[in-house]
Amino acid sequence: MAVVSSETVPVVTETDVVTVRRRVREAAAKLGFSLVDQTKVVTAASELARNTLLYGGGGVMELSTLNGPRVGLRLMFEDKGPGIPDIQLALRDGFTTGSGLGLGLGGAKRLVNEFEVVSRVGEGTKITIVRWK
Numbered sequence: 001m002a003v004v005s006s007e008t009v010p011v012v013t014e015t016d017v018v019t020v021r022r023r024v025r026e027a028a029a030k031l032g033f034s035l036v037d038q039t040k041v042v043t044a045a046s047e048l049a050r051n052t053l054l055y056g057g058g059g060v061m062e063l064s065t066l067n068g069p070r071v072g073l074r075l076m077f078e079d080k081g082p083g084i085p086d087i088q089l090a091l092r093d094g095f096t097t098g099s100g101l102g103l104g105l106g107g108a109k110r111l112v113n114e115f116e117v118v119s120r121v122g123e124g125t126k127i128t129i130v131r132w133k
């Protein structure tokens, strides 16, 4: 698996979430993703960016284009917030510590091909997703 290109987008304000959505859409389109697949990865990115902002206190998204043998988009969301004490519980539909519906993480997971959460309480959270073309 080769990383062809990589860029970092800040996720610190509501406006940054809009930028995340736009950049992910552009990158997916450039890779030749179908409109449906573009929307899937944009929706997943939007949920994760929102969590980074809301629960992580802000952070960054690293967007990478993958090539060889398969073409795909890898998105990594990282924050230095409070961390997630119980990842299995956080992934459960309906679980929220905020005022959301608790559907973001589980929903994002179902929209992509690879989904990894690394989180340490008091240190932060890193969520990596991959959607293959």
Ligand SMILES: Nc1ncnc2c1ncn2[C@@H]1O[C@H](COP(=O)(O)OP(=O)(O)OP(=O)(O)O)[C@@H](O)[C@H]1O
Pocket (backbone or CB within 6 Å): 047, 051, 052, 055, 056, 079, 081, 082, 083, 084, 090, 091, 095, 096, 097, 098, 099, 100, 101, 102, 103, 104, 105, 106, 125
């Ligand atoms: N980056 C993060 N840092 C700390 N906790 C997080 C982070 N992302 C998610 N969580 C925790 O996981 C829970 C579930 O997240 P999820 O996105 O599924 O639901 P939500 O954000 O509460 O609601 P929704 O996304 O449906 O609006 C959150 O309520 C929060 O407690």
Ligand SMILES: [Mg+2]
Pocket (backbone or CB within 6 Å): 047, 050, 051, 100, 103, 104, 105
């Ligand atoms: Mg959420």
